[in-house]
Amino acid sequence: MLSRPLMRARRTRVALLLATAIVLAAPAAAQAFTVYGAASLSSAFPVIDGAPKYNFAGSNQLQLQIERGAPADLFASASPAEPAALFREGRCSRPVTFATNVLVMVTPKTNPAGLRSVYGLRSGNHRLAVGTAGVPIGVYTRQLLRRMQLTSILSTNTVSLEPNVNSIVAKVGLGSADAGFSYFTDYLVAKGRLSVFRLPTWAQPPVRYQMCVVKRPGADTASANRFMQRVLSTQGRRVLKRFGFGLTPRR
Amino acid sequence: MPEIDRAQFLRLGVAGVVGTVGAGLLAGPASAALPVPKPQGDDVGFLSFGAVAELTSRAWYTQALGAKGFTAGQRRRLQQAHAAKNDHIRRINVALGGDAIQAGDFVATFPDGAFATKPRAVALGERIESLLVGTYLNGAAFAHDAATRLLIGRLLAYDAQLLAWMRGLSGAPAATGLPNPLSLEEAGTTLDRLITTPNFPTS
Numbered sequence: 001m002l003s004r005p006l007m008r009a010r011r012t013r014v015a016l017l018l019a020t021a022i023v024l025a026a027p028a029a030a031q032a033f034t035v036y037g038a039a040s041l042s043s044a045f046p047v048i049d050g051a052p053k054y055n056f057a058g059s060n061q062l063q064l065q066i067e068r069g070a071p072a073d074l075f076a077s078a079s080p081a082e083p084a085a086l087f088r089e090g091r092c093s094r095p096v097t098f099a100t101n102v103l104v105m106v107t108p109k110t111n112p113a114g115l116r117s118v119y120g121l122r123s124g125n126h127r128l129a130v131g132t133a134g135v136p137i138g139v140y141t142r143q144l145l146r147r148m149q150l151t152s153i154l155s156t157n158t159v160s161l162e163p164n165v166n167s168i169v170a171k172v173g174l175g176s177a178d179a180g181f182s183y184f185t186d187y188l189v190a191k192g193r194l195s196v197f198r199l200p201t202w203a204q205p206p207v208r209y210q211m212c213v214v215k216r217p218g219a220d221t222a223s224a225n226r227f228m229q230r231v232l233s234t235q236g237r238r239v240l241k242r243f244g245f246g247l248t249p250r251r
Numbered sequence: 252m253p254e255i256d257r258a259q260f261l262r263l264g265v266a267g268v269v270g271t272v273g274a275g276l277l278a279g280p281a282s283a284a285l286p287v288p289k290p291q292g293d294d295v296g297f298l299s300f301g302a303v304a305e306l307t308s309r310a311w312y313t314q315a316l317g318a319k320g321f322t323a324g325q326r327r328r329l330q331q332a333h334a335a336k337n338d339h340i341r342r343i344n345v346a347l348g349g350d351a352i353q354a355g356d357f358v359a360t361f362p363d364g365a366f367a368t369k370p371r372a373v374a375l376g377e378r379i380e381s382l383l384v385g386t387y388l389n390g391a392a393f394a395h396d397a398a399t400r401l402l403i404g405r406l407l408a409y410d411a412q413l414l415a416w417m418r419g420l421s422g423a424p425a426a427t428g429l430p431n432p433l434s435l436e437e438a439g440t441t442l443d444r445l446i447t448t449p450n451f452p453t454s
Binding site: 100101102119143146147148149151184185200201202203204206207244245246247248249 | 292293295296299300303304350353356357435436439440442443446447448450451452453
């Protein structure tokens with residue numbers, strides 16, 4: 001048996017070791033590398049790199065959060081507009097294009113409204129799920145409808161405005177909407193619950209994804225750059241392609 | 252030095268004034284700035300379709316210039332039309348502003364052997380020009396903005412000439428009747444068979 005002073009000394013040593021471990025571990029947790037990504041990247045990015053902490057949402061919302069000082073280290077957007085704005089403001093590095101996408105119309109798998117093409121929405125009285133005017137999927141959808149001379153469908157149907165593409169797909173998949181406009185990649189992720197209708201090639205707006213390293217005090221720039229290289233690597237491109245994204249030629 | 256009397260002096264003065272005013276009248280319409288198109292609502296559809304179809308048409312002229320069977324005179328006409336297509340694309344994109352079509356986003360993909368013979372090449376060219384003429388006819392009638400209608404009308408006038416020329420090349424009468432306007436739905440279905448988006452996924 002140990003004497004009382006010896007036991008006290010041992011307890012003190014253990015307590016000191018624990019305290020040291022906690023002190024050493026704390027900064028590591030606080031410095032967890034964070035990627036702010038467009039909602040449409042929520043399936044592909046964790047496969048490319050499982051290490052970062054992810055925050056997926058509408059690109060416009062993420063831009064606003066970064067402008068307000070959110071602890072993002074890398075920003076990946078579904079449109080060049082948001083990274084370009086942050087770059088102009090000096091809040092992120094020069095944006096790099098890393099993927100492309102196209103728009104499709106999705107309906108619930110059973111297609112209860114009996115839609116055969118996007119032109120079927122001209123008859124009105126359908127329930128539509130569309131991105132808000134600020135989120136990239138909403139901007140692209142409106143651009144496509146303008147080109148196809150179909151903007152009237154936004155007033156002749158009951159439209160629910162969604163903050164990001166995941167909400168659109170969820171709403172249509174659950175049957176709460178007769179149709180919605182999403183990216184092709186989001187259809188692929190939920191194709192068990194959805195039917196897809198392609199939209200004319202000539203009217204497609206160019207959907208380009210861009211990313212940039214966030215500039216803020218305490219940002220983990222090294223990890224952000226490593227992540228960027230991983231996304232642009234052959235393996236990263238392979239994963240993006242597997243999830244249905246288009247790829248721009250290597251620079 | 253010859254002397255001039257008062258009557259001659261007055262006649263010269265009148266001639267000078269008439270000449271100056273006449274020259275101004277003649278130069279006026281040509282140099283007057285055309286109104287700037289400000290497409291509204293569905294007007295964007297006519298112009299966006301026009302831009303993509305003109306890109307496709309330009310690609311046709313590029314390939315036709317490399318095809319066999321055209322005479323030297325016909326090649327000159329092909330070159331002029333090719334240059335005009337560049338101008339059409341530029342003008343449409345200026346009108347589209349933020350909605351402008353980027354050349355790299357679309358690539359014309361013509362059927363195999365489409366340029367193997369002159370008749371086949373001309374048949375394809377005629378098809379593309381017919382799409383443009385049909386859509387521009389629709390736009391000239393129904394675009395909301397007057398300046399946009401004027402731009403579409405000018406594009407229509409030029410492309411209708413090209414269409415007539417191509418019909419002549421294929422031995423058909425220059426005009427066998429009035430061309431019909433085409434809806435974007437009809438025209439888009441045909442155009443989609445001739446274009447791809449190489450850097451974008453295929454849905």
